Amino acid sequence: MTLGLLVEEAGLFSTVQDLGRQGFQSLGVPPSGALDPVALRLANLVVGNPPGCAGLEMCRLGATLRVTVPSLRVALAGAPPTGDLPVLRSLTLREGEVLRIGRVAGGAAYLAVEGGFDLKPVLGSLSTYARALIGGFEGRRLEPGDVLPLLRHTASSRRERALPHPLPAERDRPLRVVLGPQADHFTEEAFDALLGEGFTVTAEADRIGLRLSGPRLAHAGPPEIASDGNATGAVQVPGSGQPIVLLPDRHTVGGYPKIATVITADLARLGQSLPGTVLRFEAVAPEQARIALRRQEAEIAALAARLHET
Amino acid sequence: MCAQPAAPPALLHDPPRLLLLGDAALTVEFAAAWSPEAAARVRRLAARVAVLAAAEEGIREYVPTLRSVTIHVDPSRLSLRRLQAMLRDLPEGAEATAGEATEWCLPVRYGGEQGPDLPEIASTLGMAEDEVAELHTAGHYEAAAVGGYPGFAYLTGVDGRLALPRRASPRLSVPEGSVAVANGFTGVYPATAPGGWHLLGRTPVPLFAPDRPGRPALVMPGDTVRFRAISPEEFEGLWSAFRDGRADPVTACRAP
Incomplete structure (x- = not known):
């Protein structure tokens, strides 16, 4: 029997994800990867992994995992568990111990394991694309009884480490977007509505996208285009006028006009959106997107410099 | 001048x-x-x-x-x-000598339960089902782009008579390998998925296999594709041969 992490309860939608699959969109394979890539990087930092090491992403409801190796060091990041498990602080579990994560306060929590999972990359990545059964653990979300194989069977002997705090969540701040690429397919009122009012994330929310409900975004012409390239964060608007924000398991190309696209620095925040969350959008110039990303990377570097032993 | x-x-x-x-x-x-x-x-x-x-x-x-x-x-x-x-x-002429485009010949079982839309198309066009299949196998298609699903190639060069709009109501589940036409394109569903194209037949060839070395998607942008009609028996034989490893699609389907 494989030794590793035995899944006793799988949670709602738990998959192995790294920072995404690159280079296969031209074959129709989406990037996938962590909904909140910043959280995955921080979890890896705390257990001493490279930032892009694959971890376990758990959407809304965490898994219950039993350790079946002699010892294992782990760290949680992203949406914090509502129980008393710490985030951004490593802990070492012994054989037989159970990590019960339970409900998490946000869209996605990440579990990094020291050394990483003993899984085979598919098309250069360990990210799971469940729709096509690619990558991760058997290409799918976890189920009770699965055993995630581990590269290390004993934790390293160093002290536990922690970060002082997560990056500021900035929940109430609007998501910054660059308008377009199909800006000319929408009326002026559509832009006023997009940038003026809030949109609620509906229950139709998964790793492919978030369907929003709010003021109708009116097209200036037909609500379809000949398919063109998609990107994570793109806000596409079908004929209903109710937008869908695309997430990492999106199609590589799509036939709905895209009114705006969320900037890279705000994708982690977007990825944490839960049904019921109200999203607001703010238009920025590409140069501002660049400054925002540089600032975010500086904040991550400053935080990483405060990694300390406990 | x-x-x-x-x-x-x-x-x-x-x-x-x-x-x-x-x-x-x-x-x-x-x-x-x-x-x-x-x-x-x-x-x-x-x-x-x-x-x-x-x-x-x-x-x-x-x-x-x-x-x-x-x-x-x-x-x-x-x-x-x-x-x-x-x-x-970018200087003019700075183009990669694109990897040699490959020419594929894909076997297709036309009609029957593998091509449920063939009778309707035949009656719309006033042709026999065999003639519609011949119209499709006569084509010399080119993969203009791959996308939508992993390994789904949009093939151009469809005879104008087969340039039908999508079906009014899409199917919730189109079987893997279905060979279809819509909007002036033809293509093969690499996996079972919802879809609104008209189904002419089905190929036993696995179009997408993420672990196939160097060729996860059989048909890549720029490749050319022809189809040839096969019998139901040949369909069954090839289907299992490709799946139990007795035949390799990359060598078996390369056009001579």
């Missing part, structure tokens, strides 16, 4: 439109819809971007579509403004 350059066809954007897709992707759009001219420009730009991408680590990947090329960048390494300048400054 030099010959006057031919005027670009009216449907092409000249110059192409540069569309920002956030801060990490740029779409170079040649036209609002597919046309042979747009496809030729897409191919040419993709070959030029291949040269750029080999030298510039900030370019993550590029995605040719039926009418545009989307270039994805790492925004912390390369701004879209700089990418636009690089595209402008």
Whole structure:
């Protein structure tokens, strides 16, 4: 029997994800990867992994995992568990111990394991694309009884480490977007509505996208285009006028006009959106997107410099 | 006297439109819809971007579509403004000698339960089912783009009579390998998925296999495809041969 992490309860939608699959969109394979890539990087930092090491992403409801190796060091990041498990602080579990994560306060929590999972990359990545059964653990979300194989069977002997705090969540701040690429397919009122009012994330929310409900975004012409390239964060608007924000398991190309696209620095925040969350959008110039990303990377570097032993 | 350059066809954007897709992707759009001219420009730009991408680590990947090329960048390494300048400054003729396009010949069982829309198409066109299948096998198709599903190639070059709009009501589940037509394209569903195209038949060839070395998607952009009709018995035989490893699609389906 494989030794590793035995899944006793799988949670709602738990998959192995790294920072995404690159280079296969031209074959129709989406990037996938962590909904909140910043959280995955921080979890890896705390257990001493490279930032892009694959971890376990758990959407809304965490898994219950039993350790079946002699010892294992782990760290949680992203949406914090509502129980008393710490985030951004490593802990070492012994054989037989159970990590019960339970409900998490946000869209996605990440579990990094020291050394990483003993899984085979598919098309250069360990990210799971469940729709096509690619990558991760058997290409799918976890189920009770699965055993995630581990590269290390004993934790390293160093002290536990922690970060002082997560990056500021900035929940109430609007998501910054660059308008377009199909800006000319929408009326002026559509832009006023997009940038003026809030949109609620509906229950139709998964790793492919978030369907929003709010003021109708009116097209200036037909609500379809000949398919063109998609990107994570793109806000596409079908004929209903109710937008869908695309997430990492999106199609590589799509036939709905895209009114705006969320900037890279705000994708982690977007990825944490839960049904019921109200999203607001703010238009920025590409140069501002660049400054925002540089600032975010500086904040991550400053935080990483405060990694300390406990 | 030099010959006057031919005027670009009216449907092409000249110059192409540069569309920002956030801060990490740029779409170079040649036209609002597919046309042979747009496809030729897409191919040419993709070959030029291949040269750029080999030298510039900030370019993550590029995605040719039926009418545009989307270039994805790492925004912390390369701004879209700089990418636009690089595209402008690309010397003419700087094109990668694109990997040899492959010519495929895919076996198809037409009609019956494998091609449930064949009778309706035949009666619409006033033809026999065999004649519709012959119309499809007579074509010499080219993969203009791959996308939508992993390994789904949009094949151009469909006989005008088979250029039907999509079905009024899409099917919730189209079986893997279904060979279909819609909107002037033909294609093969690489996996069982919802879909609105008209189903003519089914191929036993696995079009997408992520662990197939060097060829996860059998048909890549620029490849050419022909179809040949096979019997139900041959369909069954090939289906199991490809799946239990007795036959390799890459060698078995390469056109002679």
